[in-house]
Amino acid sequence: MYLKSFSHQGIRNLASGKFELSPALNIVYGENGAGKSSLLEAICLLTSGRSFRTNKLDLVTNEEATQFIVFGQNEEQGRFGLNYQKKSKTKLIKIDGEKAKALSSLSRIYPTQVICPESYHLIDSGPSERRKYLDWCLFHVKHQYHSEWKQYSANLKQRNALLRRSSKPDLEQLEIWDKLLCDSANKVNQEREALLLQLEQTVLATIAQLNIEFCDSLTMRYYPGHSGDLAEKLRGNYQSDTDSGFTKFGPHKADIRLKVNGYLAKDYLSRGQKKILINALLLAQTNFLKTQTNKDSLFIIDDFSSELDQNNQRELLSMLIAQNNVQIILSCLQLDSLKWLEKGYNNAHMFHVKHGNVTPIKSSETY
Ligand SMILES: Nc1ncnc2c1ncn2[C@@H]1O[C@H](COP(=O)(O)OP(=O)(O)OP(=O)(O)O)[C@@H](O)[C@H]1O
Known part of the structure; x- marks a missing residue:
């Protein structure tokens, strides 16, 4: 089971968007301040009910928005999502059309691991x-x-x-x-x-x-x-x-x-x-x-290349890819550091983030 698609609205500097994810490797890239961590944070909010950067959901909500919404889809649960209202501080969780009481119902769906500073x-x-x-x-x-x-x-x-x-x-x-x-x-x-x-x-x-x-x-x-x-x-x-x-x-x-x-x-x-x-x-x-x-688990790695040297990056990512039970979503500044992957970055789904806009890119166009 894996996260097939993801949509978001009202998250930090990100323009609303929806995209399809790969069951294996997903690479988010773009310049400093583009919105890469925000995108990973939004996915983490969906799968664990929490941000890995702050426990204040007001900070995650776009400064001009009154709410944020994150939604995902998989085969087992159908559509599931989280809506946060800034004014009332309420969180609404929905799983396959039904309201759920606790954030823990979201985190039971996808065990999520985060590697970040x-x-x-x-x-x-x-x-x-x-x-x-x-x-x-x-x-x-x-x-x-x-x-x-x-x-x-x-x-x-x-x-x-x-x-x-x-x-x-x-x-x-x-x-x-x-x-x-x-x-x-x-x-x-x-x-x-x-x-x-x-x-x-x-x-x-x-x-x-x-x-x-x-x-x-x-x-x-x-x-x-x-x-x-x-x-x-x-x-x-x-x-x-x-x-x-x-x-x-x-x-x-x-x-x-x-x-x-x-x-x-x-x-x-x-x-x-x-x-x-x-x-x-x-x-x-x-x-x-x-x-x-x-x-299966979801592995979110923020700012992949700055966290480890080249050798350790290879060891870790190769092992994660070899697991077959792990969906990986990683962010990096430049793709060069991942050129050691098989042609087409192991058929990864690629997302370019620029000024808060997330654009899916064919991996063959970037390799
Ligand atoms: N609540 C908010 N509303 C609007 N914009 C925000 C909000 N919080 C942060 N930002 C802005 O969102 C932008 C994206 O930040 P983010 O950390 O996602 O970038 P990044 O691509 O991961 O950058 P880096 O590579 O430098 O880590 C930043 O310019 C930040 O100032």
Whole structure:
């Protein structure tokens, strides 16, 4: 299954448009400021309900427009889309003529991976990016996980509300909420830990396929957001949790400890090496998903040539193309850097972007 066609209206500097996509490789090219990232962002909004550049949808909406609309079509769902209204801040999601409540119904259709300058947060930033990485897999692989996580979040919210009610801990009430929180935390931790063990094997296999020797010794370990027993940890911190009005320990603070040669990847690897590892981590997720659920993925790569050197670009793109389960949409400034692809850029669908206008171009005319 792949995204066959895509249409957009009211997105940043882009003029409205509709075009057909290739199930394999799609190349978006054009000068700086033409609108390439905006186009990729629009596709990402359709397939994940989110932008990879901002969480403020007002910024994505054309400055003179009151709304944006993105629509796509595939064989299974028919037409599906997202409409955002700037004034009321409402999002309307439609899948095959039916209204859907949550953005998650869009992201279930196409598991979407994005490689962009912000992807590097996965290694360099705090734990939340790594939790997202793990939860992304769980979301697509284990359907019950979404409700288990929602249950944990609801319990956490209640406990935090209780902490804020008074400057003295309400011991009786806290005990009740701790029990519920620990039960739901156990479920979340068990799912995450089990999945990470499996995922680590796929990551190592992908690293071997991509010949990333500096990552031979990579380990991925789950840290559940506390040491020792969670119930005890919570009990030992009643006063400090009440002072801050926030629960300090639990799966909402979990992390994946990524280590190479025994050191944290963020402290040990060079910037270039981190980029290569992140690509392998994302590619591994895609492979994992295929083996677990038979689902195909969409891979969005923004500003392809600036992110990796020529050799690594080739390794990554060749491997993505060889997957057969990945639809690729990449943007670049110039096509020269992709001339190593087979004649006609592997029959890619090509899109030239100029001053916000997207024009499909025959690949044979540009090669
Ligand atoms: N809400 C908006 N409304 C109208 N135009 C916008 C809006 N947000 C950004 N722009 C403009 O859209 C243009 C396209 O930006 P975009 O980042 O998509 O370009 P790009 O082709 O990816 O450029 P680069 O190669 O330099 O990364 C920019 O000139 C930007 O100022």
